[in-house]
Amino acid sequence: MNKLCVSICAVVPFAFVLSANARAASEKAAAAPAPAPAKPATPSPVGAIPAAGGTTATWWGHAAFVITTPGGATIAIDPWLDNPSAPKIDHPKALDAILVTHGHFDHVGNAAELAKKTGAKLITSYELASLIGAQNSEGMNMGGTIMVKDATIHVVEALHSGGYGQDKSGPKYSGPALGFVIEIAKGPTIYHAGDTDVFSGMSLIAERYHPTIALLPIGGHFTMDPAGAALAAKMLKVKTVVPMHFGTFPALAGTPDELRAALKKEKVTAKVLELKPGETQTLTLK
Numbered sequence: 001m002n003k004l005c006v007s008i009c010a011v012v013p014f015a016f017v018l019s020a021n022a023r024a025a026s027e028k029a030a031a032a033p034a035p036a037p038a039k040p041a042t043p044s045p046v047g048a049i050p051a052a053g054g055t056t057a058t059w060w061g062h063a064a065f066v067i068t069t070p071g072g073a074t075i076a077i078d079p080w081l082d083n084p085s086a087p088k089i090d091h092p093k094a095l096d097a098i099l100v101t102h103g104h105f106d107h108v109g110n111a112a113e114l115a116k117k118t119g120a121k122l123i124t125s126y127e128l129a130s131l132i133g134a135q136n137s138e139g140m141n142m143g144g145t146i147m148v149k150d151a152t153i154h155v156v157e158a159l160h161s162g163g164y165g166q167d168k169s170g171p172k173y174s175g176p177a178l179g180f181v182i183e184i185a186k187g188p189t190i191y192h193a194g195d196t197d198v199f200s201g202m203s204l205i206a207e208r209y210h211p212t213i214a215l216l217p218i219g220g221h222f223t224m225d226p227a228g229a230a231l232a233a234k235m236l237k238v239k240t241v242v243p244m245h246f247g248t249f250p251a252l253a254g255t256p257d258e259l260r261a262a263l264k265k266e267k268v269t270a271k272v273l274e275l276k277p278g279e280t281q282t283l284t285l286k
């Protein structure tokens with residue numbers, strides 16, 4: 001897997017962008033001679049439809065992603081789909097699994113209602129699974145592995161706290177904070193770090209699971225900042241870093257530009273894949 005290389009070949013934001021692109025394309029086609037065919041190696045332009053059967057990732061802002069796999073799995077991670085940066089689009093109607101890294105509200109988000117609506121399996125720590133109380137849930141812990149169609153999901157450590165709810169007595173203990181490594185058959189291996197500072201065990205994650213893409217928090221304050229994320233990318237040996245958990249609130253001040261600068265300083269060649277909330281990227285293997 002470590003020899004595999006990920007390339008980004010398409011971006012699909014909102015339906016209106018697609019329809020606008022389609023309209024613009026048809027107007028262009030009517031007004032001008034047919035364009036020369038694109039070179040096969042050239043990445044598809046913004047607005048292209050992702051290749052069928054690929055792996056896609058949609059960012060919903062903050063730490064929320066929806067991943068689809070070639071084998072037909074649709075997996076939501078930390079689905080706070082009503083966060084301040086979230087796109088104003090319909091919530092997913094069909095999900096196979098919902099992964100929640102820890103009990104803080106900005107990560108549990110809409111997990112309970114999505115689990116109820118879709119029947120998806122809620123996968124999180126043993127303690128948090130019982131607190132959320134979804135009918136179809138799988139309480140797990142670090143070291144555990146579970147299959148969802150063609151995705152093999154490994155539960156790994158995170159350096160963070162865990163607490164659920166905000167009643168008068170304070171948050172309830174919700175187990176440890178977790179990360180997930182999602183190994184996709186015929187696709188990339190994606191590491192979602194959850195909320196965490198950089199920690200030396202990331203080297204072990206690299207040695208054991210060979211992630212090719214890392215979704216890393218960069219905002220600082222509650223998690224690592226861009227400098228920490230650059231060190232994380234170095235240890236993880238990933239080809240691509242997708243920054244997350246920044247800009248949602250003023251306290252989460254780290255930026256993708258700072259991440260790029262920090263990677264350069266650390267002489268890390270991983271590229272930064274900066275998504276806009278609502279964008280879908282197709283991730284394919286070269």
Ligand SMILES: [Zn+2]
Pocket residue numbers: 102104107160161195222
């Ligand atoms: Zn947190």
